[in-house]
Amino acid sequence: QVLLVESGGGLVQAGGSLRLSCAASGLNFSRYVMGWFRQAPGKDREFVAALSWSGSAQYYADSVKGRFTVSRDNAKSTVYLQMNILKPDDTAVYLCAATSTWGGRAARDFGSWGQGTQVTVSS
Secondary structure, X not given: OXXXXXXXXXXXXXXXXXXXXXEEEOOOHHHOEEEEEEEOOOOOXXXXXXXXXXXXXXXXXXXXXXXXXXXXXXXXXXXXXEEXXXXXXXXXXXXXXXXXXXXXXXXXXXXXEOOOEEEEEEO
């Protein structure tokens, strides 16, 4: 059974930073593309970033490019999302997800999901 557990969310002022973590178990972690999505109240789940199996390649949503960085530690089966220069519009529940295929940006492209961690950015 695949289990993804996010942590690191919280309340931060605009312009601040947070680092999210997602610990994975029940899968061969290094064989999965890992992604981050977010969902604000009343809105659809939105792609944020994804990272290749080795971590050498990444792609981001335009809204976070240059501010967020995704990385992974395959030895720890953990993926991270470093979020800098946070804005109130970044407020959402952040979820990590896993897929065996590269390049997807839709939620349906990812088969395993965590429960999410809340990020709130105050103005």
